[in-house]
Structures are given as structure tokens and as C-alpha cells.
Amino acid sequence: MKSLDPRVERLPEIGIPEQPQSKPPLDQFGTFEVFVQPKEGKPFQHEGAVHAPNLEMAYVLAKETFTRRFVCTSLFVVLTQHVAVSPFADQGEHVFTLLNKASAGGTQESYEIFALAKRGKQHTHVGKVQATSAQAAMAQAESLFAAGAVVINLWAARTRDIRFTSTEEKDFWTTLPEKKFRDASDYKGGDKLKEFLERTT
Amino acid sequence: MYGGGNTFEGIKNDGLAEEDPGKLAAFEARIARGEKIEPSDWMPQLYRKQLIRMIEQHAHSEIIGALPEGTWITRAPGFKRKLALMAKVQDEVGHAQLLYSAAETLGKTREEMIHDLITGKSKYSNIFNYPAFTWADACFISWLVDAGAIVNQLANAKGSYGPYCRALERICAEESFHLKYGHHCVIFLAAGTAQQRAMFQEAINRWWAPMMHFFGPSDKISAHTQTLMKWKVKMSTNDDTRNQFLDMYVPKIWELGFTVPDPALKKNTDTGKWSYTEPDWEEFKRVINGDGPCNKERLEVRRVAEERGRWVREALRSEKMAYVEPLA
Numbered sequence: 251m252k253s254l255d256p257r258v259e260r261l262p263e264i265g266i267p268e269q270p271q272s273k274p275p276l277d278q279f280g281t282f283e284v285f286v287q288p289k290e291g292k293p294f295q296h297e298g299a300v301h302a303p304n305l306e307m308a309y310v311l312a313k314e315t316f317t318r319r320f321v322c323t324s325l326f327v328v329l330t331q332h333v334a335v336s337p338f339a340d341q342g343e344h345v346f347t348l349l350n351k352a353s354a355g356g357t358q359e360s361y362e363i364f365a366l367a368k369r370g371k372q373h374t375h376v377g378k379v380q381a382t383s384a385q386a387a388m389a390q391a392e393s394l395f396a397a398g399a400v401v402i403n404l405w406a407a408r409t410r411d412i413r414f415t416s417t418e419e420k421d422f423w424t425t426l427p428e429k430k431f432r433d434a435s436d437y438k439g440g441d442k443l444k445e446f447l448e449r450t451t
Numbered sequence: 452m453y454g455g456g457n458t459f460e461g462i463k464n465d466g467l468a469e470e471d472p473g474k475l476a477a478f479e480a481r482i483a484r485g486e487k488i489e490p491s492d493w494m495p496q497l498y499r500k501q502l503i504r505m506i507e508q509h510a511h512s513e514i515i516g517a518l519p520e521g522t523w524i525t526r527a528p529g530f531k532r533k534l535a536l537m538a539k540v541q542d543e544v545g546h547a548q549l550l551y552s553a554a555e556t557l558g559k560t561r562e563e564m565i566h567d568l569i570t571g572k573s574k575y576s577n578i579f580n581y582p583a584f585t586w587a588d589a590c591f592i593s594w595l596v597d598a599g600a601i602v603n604q605l606a607n608a609k610g611s612y613g614p615y616c617r618a619l620e621r622i623c624a625e626e627s628f629h630l631k632y633g634h635h636c637v638i639f640l641a642a643g644t645a646q647q648r649a650m651f652q653e654a655i656n657r658w659w660a661p662m663m664h665f666f667g668p669s670d671k672i673s674a675h676t677q678t679l680m681k682w683k684v685k686m687s688t689n690d691d692t693r694n695q696f697l698d699m700y701v702p703k704i705w706e707l708g709f710t711v712p713d714p715a716l717k718k719n720t721d722t723g724k725w726s727y728t729e730p731d732w733e734e735f736k737r738v739i740n741g742d743g744p745c746n747k748e749r750l751e752v753r754r755v756a757e758e759r760g761r762w763v764r765e766a767l768r769s770e771k772m773a774y775v776e777p778l779a
Contacts, residue, residue, distance in 0.1 A: 253748050254582050255522040261755050278562050280772030298618070299552045299777030301561060303767040315548050318541070319625055330775050338491060341484075370487030370613045373779065403489075405778070431531060432538045437631035439638040443707075446642040450708060 282308035283333055285326035285364070285375060286316050294326050294375035296364065296405075305329065309413045313422060319432060322423050324415040326362075326375070332411040334384030336404040345401045349389040354382055360409040361387035363394060365401045373405055384408070465497045465675060482683055487613040490556040490779060501684050502612055503557045510550035511568045511575035515749050516596075517543040519579055523589040535632050539593065542629065546622045552777050553614040560774060569754050577735060578661045580743030587640060587647075587654035594633030595658070595700060599665050601626050602696050611683035614779055634703075641707040648708075655704065656712045663730040666693035697725040 253259050279301040285294040297316040302308035309327045317325065339345040358380045364373040377394045381387035384406040395401060415422075430436045467475070474493045481488065488494060517540045524540065527533045551561050567573035578596060583589050601623065608619035640651040667689035670676050679685040687695075698718070704711060715728045738746070 251748060251751055254584060257522075258748060258752060261752065278560060278774035279767070280769075281775045281777055283778055296779060297621075298549060298779075299555070300548075301774070303769045303772055307767070315545060318545060320621075330778060331773075333778060335491070335778065338489065341486075369489055370616055372617065429538075431535045432542075432628055434627040434631040437628075437635040439631075439635040442642055443638050446638070447706070449642075 279303050280308075281330040282312070282327050283330050284308075284312040284316055285328075285373075286320075286322050287324040287326075288321055290323050294324070294364075296373040299330065300327075305413050317423060321426060323420065325413075326415075327413040328407045328411055332407050334388065334406045336388050336406075339402040343402075345404055346389065346392045349404075350385060351389045353386045353389075356382035358382055361406045362409055362412060363387065363391040364405040364407075365391075365395070366403040367400050369402065373403070378409060465678065467495065467497060467678070470495045479681070482611045482681075487616060488611050489613045490776070495682075497678070498682055498684065499557050501679060502615065503554055503559050505684065506550055506554040506557075506615055507559065507564050507567070508574050508576070510547045510554060510564065511573055512579065513543045513547035513550065514568070514753065515575045515579045516592075518749055518752055519581075519583040519745075520589055520592055522583055523586060526586065527589070528586060532636070536589070536593075539629050539632065542625045546618075546625070549618040549621060550615075553612075553618045556614045556777050556779065558776065562774075565757070569750065569757055571741065571750060574739060576665065577739045577743070578658075578665050579749060580738050580746045581658070581661050582745050584657070585650055585654065587650040588657065590633060590636040590640060590651065591654040591658045592633075593629060594637050595662060595704075596665070597626060597629045597633055598700050599662065599696050601630060602692050602699070603666075606686040606692065609683070610686055614777075617779075637707065641709070652709055655709055659712050660730045660734070663693065663727070664732075664735045666690075666696065668732050668735070694723075694725055697727070698723070701725070 251258060251261060251263075280303065282300050282302060282305070284297050284300060286297045287294045300308050300311040300315055302311050305327065308329075309325065312325055312327050316322070336345055337348045339348060359382070360378050361381055361384060362378050363376050365376050366373045376391070379387050379390045379394065381390050387406040388404045391404060391406070475495060478488070478492070478494060478498075481492075488498075520536065520543075521540045524533060524536050527536045551564060554564060555561055564573065568575070583592065604619050604623050604626065608616050608623060610616055637651060640647045669690050670688045676685065676688075697716075701711060701716065701718075713728050715726060718725050737743070
């Protein structure tokens, strides 16, 4: 194909000249939710989703998508279906009044709880509870909050379903501070501009 | 980077008459209170449809916008410029990932969006249908096209849909590097040799019309536009964003001793509005409908990428994994 770019000129003809083929719906990967800890000691916050064929690939893609530029010390990645979601509380409403507090029998397991304080913000990690189901975990999570805390929505995910960052993996992010060429602060054109303006005016 | 409201198309039936009046009133009251709408909330069909279209076009623009600049990575002057341009192009592709996810929360799968891009059904910002002939063209894109995009994106970040606003906040934070980098490149051309200066002047001359097109034609103030503005889907008119761009960047272009190829361009100091020669909107329509210098190449490159990645997607595919909408 004729192009200014020699690499485009070298592209193979792939035989979709006029009517391109439909994209067959074969490669819809699973959906995973990603939580990022921006600094040591700060809570994990929800950053968005990635699509991947398994949890390990999702973890790699999450690292590329959400921690390429911003400081990060650790990641949580979990399959979207493994996250239970509470109803949304309306203005003035308290989310815990919307939850069924009846606890069923069964084995206690550890759940991670994420809370939303305001619409438009991100869900942040508040802690873990032991419960027999995700619904029960959300109802029990009330004890994690100070009295009067505003919570309008909760997510709960079983601790063992989450892909955590291991201690050895933490050096993933140690090169970030060296990559100054990706910072606005590395592009100080002021002196050059001043010298140019003095020379020309 | 991306072009704003220019790709809004008219809607024949807004479907508002069929919406539940009680739910609609509660939805509008929430937006009027300044609260964000989240994916699980009730929303009118028109709202959903327009947001999908807008976020999807934005995502496609990031992908396609990486192509004219990507061309210049291997030829950027010096190691440092190559590193920076590579990082910028990588950012643009990353922005598309964030935006596709935000659009998915409204119910259109990523697969469908990519399908609509490669079959030519979905639009992307028209400006990327023009070629980057020289390094100076790449600098024009990095500085001024990104500047235009930031004007749009900062406005849209104050919109009503939570996932889109969150994606835009991340994007805008990264764009500040693009803008400073672009300006830095242009200052170096401006302060360089006569040949370098001429190169950038030629780039301005080539890109000015597409840059004016970038913000879209004057909006017809229809009931439809007013509804979208009330719902904080469209945050300002195309003329207002164009004016804001001119106000912020024309003085910076002039400061560097370059000219803008429009003798009518001047600011009315009383009203704060810029007057200019209307760009050729017939050309805009022609190019956006497929007849531009690079439309074919842009889609072809994307299709080849799709085709070449097929075996990887097939190899990775797992029957056990099912696609679901992201949560937020």
C-alpha cells in the first residue's frame, strides 16, 4: 500500500479491499477488576478493568494499563464475577440498611471489602471480614467503618480469589522514578524560549 | 487526544416520550444536584446511546491517533526525542484501553467496538485522516492537536457519567506531559535554523484547516443539543471549545514568530471572541465520510494488526472465561 511510512508500505496485502470481514465473536476474554495501591500504607483503589484469558495474564495487563505511568506499590486483580456488589444507597440513605443481615450457616471464609463514599469516586479497600458468604460479608463490614461514615455502595471479594502482588514482585515499579522523559517537568523550554525572544525582538 | 462534538450526528427520534417520567425526573434531578451517574443506575436510552457513541469514538481516536505520530518514532531527531515519542504513543494506546472499558460499562462489548472500527462503521477524529509529512507535522500534532484534545477532555471530565470522568482524569494527567513535550519540540524548531523554522511554518499551514475542523461545525441549537447539555453529556458548544483553543494557543504560536494562514483571524477584545474564516466544511464532510488522504491507510493498518493478532487471541482463548461488563 502506498504510504509515507515505509513500514506501512511493507505491510502484506490481507485481502479486505472493499467489504471488510466481520470480526467473529471468538475472542472475548474474561473481565477482571484492578485495584492499585498508589503508596505504601495507602488503601487500594479501584482503577478499572482489563480483559484476559486468565488471572495471571490479567495481572500482567493490569500492570501495563494502570501502573505504567503513575506511582504504584502493589496491585489486586480479581475476576469480575468474583466481586459481589451491594445495592446503591440513595442520598441520605445508609447502605447497611439495604443489606440482608441474616447469616446463613456454612464455613467462614475471608472476604476483602471495598467501599464507595461518593458517586463518581473510586471504590477503596477498607479491610477484611470473616463470613460465610459475600452477602453476609458486606453486612458484617459495618464494623470496619467509624460511626456516621458515608458509604453508598460496597463490593466484596473472597480473599483467595484475588491475585495479590508478592514481595518479590515489588521491584516491578522501581524503575518508574528514572523515566523522567515521561514527566511534564522534564520539558522546561523556558530558557530556550527566553533566549529566542531576546534574540528576535 | 481526540476531536470533540464534531461527530455527533442528528437523531431522528430521541425516544424520550417512551421513557418512564418518574425515573427520568429522578435521573435529571441527580444530574442537576451535581451527582454522577454510575453504570447500575437507571438512564434514558438516548443518554446511553450518545455516551457509547462519544466514548467509543474517543477510544478509536486514541488508537488511530497513534498512527501518524508512530510513523515518526524511528525518525525522531535524537535518542531522547525517540524515547519521549514512544512513551507518548504508548500513552495514547493506553488511553484507548481506559476508554473502551468505560464504554463497555454502558453495554457495548469491546469486540463490537473494534468490529465497528475496522469495518468503517464507527468514526474517529477526522484530523488523523491527514498525513504527517515531516518531523514538524509530528510536532504540530504533539503540541497543538493534543492541546485541542485537552480543551475538550477537561470539559468532558466534568460531565455526568462516572466511569468516563474517571478515565478522563487519568488521561488528562498523562496529557500534561504530551503538551509540554510538544511545546518543547516546537520551541527547538522555532529557535533553530531558517530551514527548521520554515518546516514548522509549513506544518502550521498544512494543519490549520484540519485543526479548525477538529472542534466540529457550529452546533445547531436544537432541542436535542439542549437535552444533551442538560444531561452533561455535551459540556460546551463546538464554537465555544474552538474559541477557547484559539484563545489559549494562537498567542503562543505568534509568540514564536509563526503565522497562522488566516488573514481574518483576530480577537475581539470587547467580547473575548475570536473571528476567523470558516474552514471548508464540505471538505470536512467529504473526509469524515471516507474520502481523505489517509482514511484507507489508517483502517488498513488497524485491520492488518487485527489479522496478525488473530492466532495469539485464538491461542489464549479459554472456554471457561466468559465476558461480562466491567463494574465501574
